[in-house]
């Protein structure tokens with residue numbers, strides 16, 4: 001029997017402030033009636049304040065009736081309270097993935113925020129000053145946690161949820177000077193190895209909407225500012 005496709009709605013970089021309440025309520029209601037699951041790919045708040053997450057949750061709670069998964073973005077760390085932001089989301093029934101995996105409707109989801117470091121042969125290596133090594137170590141740690149999450153999934157289909165990009169292609173349109181801070185090829189390796197079906201990321205506000213890993217896995221940049229040209233602050237992909 002043919003399995004029904006899962007409609008995945010995804011968005012990122014909502015950057016909710018204390019006074020943003022109401023801005024995306026309509027979009028969330030649309031998502032809830034046209035998709036089976038909603039992925040929130042980080043930068044959900046502007047300054048990483050729990051009050052900002054509360055404003056977002058007020059819009060989500062009254063509109064979204066489908067399962068939700070999230071990863072945090074760099075903005076959600078800005079005030080040094082990522083666990084409080086995560087708790088607000090968690091209390092509203094949103095599963096915040098930080099190197100974890102979860103199965104929903106027979107499809108596996110692995111999520112981690114990711115980190116910078118650059119791409120391909122120009123990727124930053126752990127060499128020289130301790131601070132550079134620490135930066136690279138953070139990047140490696142996210143890739144390892146993604147790998148561990150993927151290894152736990154027994155499902156036929158696997159989806160990866162990130163804030164940072166695993167490929168350079170979806171960053172096209174951003175200033176090349178900041179590419180190395182928008183993602184890292186280290187994230188691409190486990191995605192290819194575990195033959196993931198699709199990858200969703202945010203963070204690249206000025207990037208392009210689609211790319212592929214070196215083995216042809218589709219990568220979707222669902223940053224709401226980048227999606228603006230489509231007329232909707234989210235994207236729905238069927239798997």
Ligand SMILES: [Fe+2]
Pocket residue numbers: 013015043073075203205
């Ligand atoms: Fe952002």
Ligand SMILES: [Fe+2]
Pocket residue numbers: 043073074075163202203
């Ligand atoms: Fe970001």
